[in-house]
Amino acid sequence: MAISVFDLFKIGIGPSSSHTVGPMRAAYDFVQDLRRQDLLERVARVEVHLHGSLSSTGKGHGTDRATIMGLMGERPESIDPAIVSPCIEELLESQTLLLDGRLAIPFLWARDLQWHDESLPYHPNAMTLVAHGHAGELHRNIYYSVGGGFVVDEDQAARGELDADTTALPYDFNSAGELMALCRLHGLRISELMLENEKAWRDEAEIRAGLWRIWEAMRACVDQGLATEGVLPGGLEVKRRAAALHRRLLAMDDDRSLIASTFSAMDWVNVFALAVNEENAAGGRMVTAPTNGAAGIIPAVLHYYMKFQEGASERDVVDFLLTAGAVGILCKKNASISGAEVGCQGEVGSACAMAAAGLTEVMGGSVAQVENAAEIGLEHNLGLTCDPVAGLVQVPCIERNAIASVKAINAAQMALRGDGEHFISLDKAIRTMRDTGADMQEKYKETSKGGLAVNAIEC
Numbered sequence: 001m002a003i004s005v006f007d008l009f010k011i012g013i014g015p016s017s018s019h020t021v022g023p024m025r026a027a028y029d030f031v032q033d034l035r036r037q038d039l040l041e042r043v044a045r046v047e048v049h050l051h052g053s054l055s056s057t058g059k060g061h062g063t064d065r066a067t068i069m070g071l072m073g074e075r076p077e078s079i080d081p082a083i084v085s086p087c088i089e090e091l092l093e094s095q096t097l098l099l100d101g102r103l104a105i106p107f108l109w110a111r112d113l114q115w116h117d118e119s120l121p122y123h124p125n126a127m128t129l130v131a132h133g134h135a136g137e138l139h140r141n142i143y144y145s146v147g148g149g150f151v152v153d154e155d156q157a158a159r160g161e162l163d164a165d166t167t168a169l170p171y172d173f174n175s176a177g178e179l180m181a182l183c184r185l186h187g188l189r190i191s192e193l194m195l196e197n198e199k200a201w202r203d204e205a206e207i208r209a210g211l212w213r214i215w216e217a218m219r220a221c222v223d224q225g226l227a228t229e230g231v232l233p234g235g236l237e238v239k240r241r242a243a244a245l246h247r248r249l250l251a252m253d254d255d256r257s258l259i260a261s262t263f264s265a266m267d268w269v270n271v272f273a274l275a276v277n278e279e280n281a282a283g284g285r286m287v288t289a290p291t292n293g294a295a296g297i298i299p300a301v302l303h304y305y306m307k308f309q310e311g312a313s314e315r316d317v318v319d320f321l322l323t324a325g326a327v328g329i330l331c332k333k334n335a336s337i338s339g340a341e342v343g344c345q346g347e348v349g350s351a352c353a354m355a356a357a358g359l360t361e362v363m364g365g366s367v368a369q370v371e372n373a374a375e376i377g378l379e380h381n382l383g384l385t386c387d388p389v390a391g392l393v394q395v396p397c398i399e400r401n402a403i404a405s406v407k408a409i410n411a412a413q414m415a416l417r418g419d420g421e422h423f424i425s426l427d428k429a430i431r432t433m434r435d436t437g438a439d440m441q442e443k444y445k446e447t448s449k450g451g452l453a454v455n456a457i458e459c
Contacts, residue, residue, distance in 0.1 A: 002167040003332060004201055005194065005325030008290045009214045010149050012076035013084075014280035015393040017292040018125050018338055018446070019054060019061030022145025024079070027070025029151065030129045031100050034139060042133045043099055046071060047112050049128040052119030053340035054145065056447045060234060060391030062283060064113055067127065073101035076149065081283050120144075122157035124340040124445070147338025147346065148290040169197045176330055176371050176426040183367045190370055191319035191361055194326050208318050214287055215317045218276070218299040221286040225275025232281045234392040242275035265308055266406050273300035273402040281394045290328045290337045293344070293386075293393050294351035296401035298324055301355040301408050305362060316362045324358035327374045330426070335434035339386035339446035342437025344397075348404045349381030349433060353426070355408035360415050368420025375426040376411035377404075382429070383436055385444035387451030396452055 012021040027048075034040040048067050050058050058064060065088050069079060072087065091097055097107035120126035125145040131138045142154040152161055171186070171193050173179040183193055198207045226246045232238045249267055260267075276296035280286050289298040302320055306312045328337065331350040336342045356377035360370045381404065389395040443450030 001161065001333070002165045002169055002172070002200070003329045004165070005198060005322055006201075006210060006214075007150065008148060008288075008325050008328040008332070009211075009321060010077060010288045011214070011217045011285065012149060012288050012292070013079060013081045013285055014283045014292055014295075016061040016063075017149040017288040017290075017295075018145045018147050018340060019058060019063045020066040020283075021076040021149035021288060021292065022125065022151050023050075023054065023063050023127060023143075024066040024070040024074065024076050025149060026127060026143035026145065026151045027067045027129065028073065028075050029143070029153075030131075030141060031071060031073060033141065034131055035100070037139065039131065039133075039138045040100060040103065042138060043103065043105060043131045044134045045105060045112065045132040046097065046099065046107065047114070047128075047130040047132070049114045049116060049130070051116045051126040051128070053124040053446050054127055055115040055117055056449065057388065057391030058115065060388070060448070061393065067113075068097065068107075072098050081285055084283065122154075123338070125338065147336055147341065148332065149288050150332075167200050169200050171197055174333055176374075176430075179326060179330070180367050180371055189319075189361065190326050190357070190367060191322040194322035195318075198322070208314070211318045211321050212314060214321060215302070217285070217287050218289075218302070221279050221284065222272055222275045222299060222303060224284060225279040226271070228279070228282075232278065232392075232394055233283070234281075234390065234394065236390055236392060236394055238281075238394045238398075240278045242271050242278055245271045245274065265304065266409075268307060269300050269304045269405050269409065270402040272303040273297060273405045274398060276300065277393075277398040277401045281392065281398060290332070290350055290354065291339070291347045293339060293397050294347040294401060294404070296398075297348065297351040297405045297408060298355045298358065300401070300405035301359055304405075304409065305359060309362075320358035320362050323361035323370060324354035327354045327357045327426075331378075331430055331433070334427070334430045336437060341445065342433060343384060343440050343445045344386040344400070345378075345381050345384040345433050346437060347386070348400055349378050349384055352381055352404040352408045352411070353378035353429075355405065356411035356415070359409060359412040363412065363416055365412070365416050366420055369415045369418065371426050372418060372420050372422050373412045373415035375422065375424060375429050376414055377408050378426065378429045378433065379424060380407060380411075382432055383440075385440070385451050386446040387444055387453040388446075388448060389453050389456045391448040391453070395456065
């Protein structure tokens with residue numbers, strides 16, 4: 001299995017990579033399967049069945065709406081978020097779905113979209129799509145949204161595949177130990193090794209241009225978040241804070257308190273992270289990094305570096321994202337980046353480790369220091385539950401990204417102050433995340449049935 005950095009960093013829409021981006025992608029793929037089998041023109045009705053975690057928090061995450069948009073031929077990387085609500089309203093009124101954006105078929109929301117509490121065998125995030133013709137069933141498939149927007153179908157899941165890519169890489173690695181050994185053997189930094197691996201898919205100019213586009217999308221998301229005020233959708237009446245905090249920072253209020261005078265750069269880190277995750281919660285365009293729920297951490301830390309580091313350049317952006325990608329690949333291969341599978345440690349914990357590694361790399365850290373920074377970032381998010389209030393990616397998710405962003409910077413600083421030697425390896429931390437996720441009760445993994453989600457409502 002080969003995973004590209006562009007698999008981890010994908011432009012999409014909020015509020016969830018596993019519950020919004022993945023289902024839209026699965027539904028789009030289903031339509032393409034129908035097309036390849038010459039069945040598309042024969043479809044008279046489509047059924048959508050959402051299972052397990054996609055059912056439990058699907059309404060708050062917009063899973064139903066995302067799936068319908070995928071059936072209409074929309075893809076997460078290219079859809080205009082502004083069209084979603086009007087399209088759904090038109091469907092509800094007309095009871096007609098434009099399959100592939102052009103074939104009108106009847107769609108009764110209460111009949112053709114079903115919610116099922118039970119999970120299917122391979123992953124908590126599952127959906128079954130069924131196409132019927134006038135004479136009976138034409139085609140069905142089960143899809144699993146396994147985190148970060150990654151989707152596998154039933155056959156791939158049965159084979160244990162997280163991804164269908166079998167590209168041969170020049171420096172393939174399955175552990176941090178292997179990654180560091182390869183770097184030392186060939187005299188490469190982690191970003192350099194990752195660049196060579198990425199060349200298995202595309203040339204260097206394409207890689208650099210693609211990663212710069214990812215960065216531009218991250219910046220645009222921050223800018224949009226800093227410019228938008230109001231209340232987030234979903235019914236919790238959570239007010240956006242990033243715009244007001246940004247104005248205060250620009251005004252440079254004369255605040256001589258201890259924290260403000262000694263920790264001022266972290267105010268910017270906080271506001272960058274809040275801006276991204278408020279946009280995500282509102283269903284805006286953002287970058288999965290490696291998930292939507294943790295999408296603010298890498299942009300916030302990279303913004304911090306680009307704003308405060310004299311001489312920061314486009315090359316630094318590429319090196320940061322390549323190094324962060326290496327850690328994300330390790331987390332995905334050896335544990336999970338899915339909140340439904342291992343809790344928020346797999347989302348925020350992985351993103352914190354990735355950001356810490358990327359920052360350490362561009363600050364000149366050694367291979368060992370980069371690994372140490374990633375380990376610190378992940379270790380201190382172990383056991384983090386995924387218990388969003390009302391199933392919305394708002395409370396505690398938005399603030400959690402800001403806290404983890406600051407934590408990533410501190411992890412990088414601690415690693416850079418050391419020599420790379422440390423007691424717990426990144427590999428052990430990742431295995432612990434996997435084991436902790438397996439032991440964690442179901443109600444604490446991307447659900448609204450336990451933890452803060454329940455206590456906040458009861459109180």
